[in-house]
Amino acid sequence: MIDILARRELADSAELAAGVCEEAQSSGAEAPEAACADAPPEHRASSSSAAAPAAAAEEEEDEDEEEDGQLTYDDLARRCLELAEISPGAPELKAGVEWCGRLLLRELRRATRKTEAQDDVRFADGAKLDDLLLCPEDLDGVARLSRHAVPKALRLEVHEAYREGRWVRRRQRRQEFRKALQMILLAKDALPWVLLSSLASAASASVGVVGLHYRAEVLAALQRPRRVAASAAAAAGASAGAAAPTAVRTAMMAMVLVELLAAAARALESQLRARSQDLMARSIQVRLFEALVAKDMTWWGGQKEPWANINKVICLPAQVESALAAPRTLVNRISTISIQFALVRQRSSRMLYAMLLMHWAKFGVNEVVSRLLSWFQRRSVRGLVMPSQDKFTWIYALSPEYIRLYQSFARGPNEALDLKRYLCGNNRQQELTGAVSSLAKPVMAVISQACTVVELNTMGSLMDEGTLDISQAETVMQYASGVARDSESTYWDITAFQDKLSPLARAWDFVALPPKIVLDRGFVPEGRAKGHFVFEGVHFHYPGRRSKILRGTSFEVKPGQVVGITGTTGCGKSTCLSLVERFFDVTKGRILLDGRDIREYQPRWLRSQIVAVSQEPKLLPLTIRDNLVFGCDHDPTLEEIEQACRAANIWDSLTDPQKFPNGLETQMTVAQNVAGGEKQRLCIARAILANPPILLLDEATSALDEVSQAQVQEALNKLMAGRTTLAASSAAARKS
Numbered sequence: 001m002i003d004i005l006a007r008r009e010l011a012d013s014a015e016l017a018a019g020v021c022e023e024a025q026s027s028g029a030e031a032p033e034a035a036c037a038d039a040p041p042e043h044r045a046s047s048s049s050a051a052a053p054a055a056a057a058e059e060e061e062d063e064d065e066e067e068d069g070q071l072t073y074d075d076l077a078r079r080c081l082e083l084a085e086i087s088p089g090a091p092e093l094k095a096g097v098e099w100c101g102r103l104l105l106r107e108l109r110r111a112t113r114k115t116e117a118q119d120d121v122r123f124a125d126g127a128k129l130d131d132l133l134l135c136p137e138d139l140d141g142v143a144r145l146s147r148h149a150v151p152k153a154l155r156l157e158v159h160e161a162y163r164e165g166r167w168v169r170r171r172q173r174r175q176e177f178r179k180a181l182q183m184i185l186l187a188k189d190a191l192p193w194v195l196l197s198s199l200a201s202a203a204s205a206s207v208g209v210v211g212l213h214y215r216a217e218v219l220a221a222l223q224r225p226r227r228v229a230a231s232a233a234a235a236a237g238a239s240a241g242a243a244a245p246t247a248v249r250t251a252m253m254a255m256v257l258v259e260l261l262a263a264a265a266r267a268l269e270s271q272l273r274a275r276s277q278d279l280m281a282r283s284i285q286v287r288l289f290e291a292l293v294a295k296d297m298t299w300w301g302g303q304k305e306p307w308a309n310i311n312k313v314i315c316l317p318a319q320v321e322s323a324l325a326a327p328r329t330l331v332n333r334i335s336t337i338s339i340q341f342a343l344v345r346q347r348s349s350r351m352l353y354a355m356l357l358m359h360w361a362k363f364g365v366n367e368v369v370s371r372l373l374s375w376f377q378r379r380s381v382r383g384l385v386m387p388s389q390d391k392f393t394w395i396y397a398l399s400p401e402y403i404r405l406y407q408s409f410a411r412g413p414n415e416a417l418d419l420k421r422y423l424c425g426n427n428r429q430q431e432l433t434g435a436v437s438s439l440a441k442p443v444m445a446v447i448s449q450a451c452t453v454v455e456l457n458t459m460g461s462l463m464d465e466g467t468l469d470i471s472q473a474e475t476v477m478q479y480a481s482g483v484a485r486d487s488e489s490t491y492w493d494i495t496a497f498q499d500k501l502s503p504l505a506r507a508w509d510f511v512a513l514p515p516k517i518v519l520d521r522g523f524v525p526e527g528r529a530k531g532h533f534v535f536e537g538v539h540f541h542y543p544g545r546r547s548k549i550l551r552g553t554s555f556e557v558k559p560g561q562v563v564g565i566t567g568t569t570g571c572g573k574s575t576c577l578s579l580v581e582r583f584f585d586v587t588k589g590r591i592l593l594d595g596r597d598i599r600e601y602q603p604r605w606l607r608s609q610i611v612a613v614s615q616e617p618k619l620l621p622l623t624i625r626d627n628l629v630f631g632c633d634h635d636p637t638l639e640e641i642e643q644a645c646r647a648a649n650i651w652d653s654l655t656d657p658q659k660f661p662n663g664l665e666t667q668m669t670v671a672q673n674v675a676g677g678e679k680q681r682l683c684i685a686r687a688i689l690a691n692p693p694i695l696l697l698d699e700a701t702s703a704l705d706e707v708s709q710a711q712v713q714e715a716l717n718k719l720m721a722g723r724t725t726l727a728a729s730s731a732a733a734r735k736s
């Protein structure tokens with residue numbers, strides 16, 4: 001028996017008719033209670049008059065929220081540039097350019113505020129702000145091509161917002177070190193190993209450097225007797241075959257000993273390093289995974305590429321390794337530089353300083369040239385309409401999913417043109433930037449050659465003075481350029497250190513930013529929920545959207561009742577069920593369960609009391625058994641599984657070897673031709689095994705043919721027995 005008793009609550013986009021369908025329980029056949037028939041009048045009142053100022057306040061609050069489908073600076077600038085290409089100076093462009101400025105100002109301010117507040121993961125890494133910080137220059141290009149200037153006051157405001165944004169980003173970069181450190185500190189059990197491996201690394205680097213010194217000593221010892229013998233032979237005319245002095249042997253022994261020690265230290269260090277990295281990466285990976293799994297639906301709704309999150313977890317060990325390697329490399333480099341520095345200074349400090357000066361001068365000039373280059377490149381592509389992939393249709397033309405669509409609409413030639421436009425747009429930018437960089441190459445080559453000439457000249461003048469012979473001069477030059485090269489690499493290492501820490505700092509953002517709905521915080525009652533729901537003047541709109549889905553919806557569901565929510569497509573039926581599970585929180589009003597606001601309960605407990613069966617059966621690519629026991633808090637026996645499957649009318653299908661060759665142990669991916677109705681009944685069996693007191697059915701039978709509907713309905717009837725059930729269905733609305 002379906003009894004539509006609901007009121008109509010107008011939402012922005014559609015209307016929700018919350019039809020309360022009461023059905024006598026399969027055996028009990030109780031009459032519908034009056035309390036269920038209508039909501040208290042005060043709740044209805046609140047949905048109209050009292051809601052108005054609050055709604056206005058909410059709208060104001062959301063004024064700065066990003067809204068899907070809202071016009072962005074990027075879109076408008078693109079449109080203006082397209083128009084400017086066809087008709088430069090068109091009068092419409094004046095307003096277009098001004099609006100570009102306003103949109104950019106709004107987006108810059110919002111991104112700056114959110115990046116600074118660090119409470120929104122979409123902005124926390126600063127990437128969005130970084131993109132926007134490139135736009136003011138771009139805005140000038142739009143204005144130039146459109147032949148209309150941005151109003152002066154607005155330009156000043158954009159400039160101010162740009163400066164503020166840059167300042168926030170600079171400050172945020174400084175905080176990355178702290179965040180990465182906090183992330184590393186999460187892996188407390190790995191820290192002693194990290195300390196040990198760092199000590200071993202420092203020891204191995206020091207021994208390595210000492211080895212360098214002894215190698216130089218051996219060379220010096222080898223050269224000394226030859227020189228002495230050669231001068232003696234020249235003086236006395238005697239043979240130069242003097243016996244190897246003991247100093248050479250001693251130096252050689254010392255060198256071998258030190259090399260052996262260095263090898264042992266390196267072996268120990270690599271073992272300790274592997275262990276410490278393994279432990280640290282694992283703990284951090286697990287923490288990141290836990291944080292991501294616990295994120296709320298608002299956060300997940302903002303994720304454009306879910307696979308990117310899996311990659312974040314998987315790539316973390318490499319990022320930890322790279323971050324931990326950075327200080328170690330730095331220590332090693334500093335030790336090497338010091339010893340080379342000392343060795344060269346012993347021979348010729350002039351050579352050393354000349355090399356250092358030259359190297360750094362070359363480096364400085366290269367830096368200036370490359371900065372100029374990127375400035376020229378930016379200028380050369382300013383105002384270029386860059387193709388963005390989402391504006392083209394050829395992208396999908398070769399995917400098997402859409403190929404029939406493309407062929408049936410004979411889109412081949414159009415898509416070829418589309419691709420040509422895209423390639424032209426892309427090539428234009430590459431041509432311009434390529435032309436600028438090809439100009440810079442000869443400049444760099446001239447600088448490098450000039451430095452080589454000065455180096456050789458210094459070496460020549462040292463030899464002329466008789467300070468060094470050719471082989472000594474060459475060795476000293478090698479060491480000196482080693483010092484210069486290593487000191488430059490150290491500079492780059494220090495600059496790159498920040499980038500190496502960034503992924504860890506980002507991971508910290510994910511871990512540290514608490515979800516809006518914290519899963520394990522709140523009241524946990526003893527025993528199971530009774531299932532008494534009351535919707536009291538519930539208002540709701542999705543985060544980032546302005547259109548209200550629910551406006552003061554009120555109804556009551558007594559324990560054990562079956563209540564149907566009906567209405568047109570998109571009116572908010574599924575949303576009501578999401579609110580019950582607390583995937584989102586109501587924006588106003590409240591939902592009570594057994595007399596308490598559901599926000600007071602621990603969400604983990606609340607969700608353990610509820611099972612939802614939706615229109616689209618959700619089964620994992622695991623075995624049938626694993627899918628069936630997915631929601632159980634204990635390991636059910638085979639008899640229990642069989643009972644649940646029989647109640648869900650799926651047991652006979654499971655024993656069909658054609659479909660499920662290994663019965664319960666069949667992998668879902670291997671099961672052949674499993675119909676939608678069968679999958680739905682597997683979900684029902686899963687719900688029966690989980691045995692929750694509350695059931696949410698979201699169009700559970702609407703995607704099925706009549707035969708399957710009857711089978712699934714029979715299974716549902718058994719599942720609903722004794723449970724409070726909220727069932728969303730637009731079919732009931734259509735029938736009524």
Ligand SMILES: Nc1ncnc2c1ncn2[C@@H]1O[C@H](COP(=O)(O)OP(=O)(O)OP(=O)(O)O)[C@@H](O)[C@H]1O
Nearest residue numbers: 301542545549568569570571572573574575576730
């Ligand atoms: N996660 C979400 N974020 C933003 N908007 C959403 C989200 N989910 C649903 N909506 C929007 O909310 C409105 C109500 O959606 P809902 O799924 O609750 O409607 P419904 O009545 O269950 O429709 P149907 O009968 O088609 O399932 C729709 O306009 C939908 O586009």
